[in-house]
Amino acid sequence: YPLEITSESERNCYALLKKTSRSFAAVIMELNPELRNAIMLFYLVLRALDTVEDDMTIDPETKVPLLRTFDSKLLTKDWTFDGNGPNEKDRIVLVQFDQILIEYHKLKPQYQDVIKDITHKMGNGMADYINDKEFNLNGVATIKDYDLYCHYVAGLVGEGLTKLSVAAEFGAPSLIKDMYLSESMGLFLQKTNIIRDYKEDLDDGRSFWPKEIWGKYTPELVNFSKPENLKDGLDCISDLVLNALGHVRDVLVYLSLIYDNSTFNFCAIPQVMAIATLAEVFNNPLVFKKNVKIRKGTTCKLILNSRTYEGVLAIFSQYLRVIHHKCPVSDPNYLKIGIKCGELEQFI
Ligand SMILES: O=C(O)CO[C@@H](C(=O)O)[C@@H](OCCCCCc1ccc2ccccc2c1)C(=O)NCCCCCc1ccc2ccccc2c1
């Protein structure tokens, strides 16, 4: 679809999108114009909110109220925030938030309402976790907390995208009553990132790995970076990957219910990147050393092969086999991984 830029602020918003997201900018640019600006602004507003959440130099006294009231900034036309530390990665979306606001107010009121509602819920969910000191240093406590945190930062994005797609008649209305499918779209992506970001998050002084899982393999989360604990660390990654695979069935059902081609690509590409990333981090000692990324060549192949539903199924089937074959017999979850991969292969 050709991109018609009609204002300086719109141009600035597309520039912000490119600057703050390698993966999502490309797929958002491909969207049908009816939804492209709404989803681009939905992304930028939530990335601004996440930049506040991620910035460990903002003290909780300021951060918590800012997260809880962030949706109210959408009612203004000129709010910006420059309270960030100099090095925060995406601080530019906060500094230029007025550009986002100008374009946001041009959206159909129905689209504005979806964005404001999700921003309100996400901001309050993030704030709930900032207060929990336990969460910062030892990950989230239970698997239930893990799912709830991922609901706030990613499940809600799925909910908003589904509401926008159905409002534009690009997706089956049944997706509204079966919101658990949209939830899984977000949780699969977020859980994959959390597993991958072990080192990066610990270096930031926080973790999102649930203690109910890692506590089975070590008394202290940081121990996995010591060579003598490598086997325990790899067994823990398997357990977390097994938990993330629990969302695959819903992801594949969700994708089968999207009729608009550009919306399908937008939804499918992050998911195929995630299953490839899960296969990459599975049984991979480098996870405890650095941020493991899939190769550029793999990314291109994934994008080319995920333009049809059959192509997506073939990619998932391939990486489920990779995970199954990579699993050592000594892994305590060896059988469960085999059963889960087998189950999903059946489904595919
Ligand atoms: O700071 C970073 O770079 C990474 O931050 C992570 C974190 O801090 O945990 C974390 O921040 C989460 C809070 C802000 C969410 C921002 C977002 C992301 C993608 C979008 C896609 C389309 C529209 C709006 C979107 C909004 C993050 O970016 N995690 C990546 C996974 C989030 C997936 C969201 C999502 C959910 C369902 C989807 C369904 C279809 C297509 C894309 C989808 C995308």
Ligand SMILES: [Mg+2]
């Ligand atoms: Mg972030």
Ligand SMILES: [Mg+2]
């Ligand atoms: Mg965050």
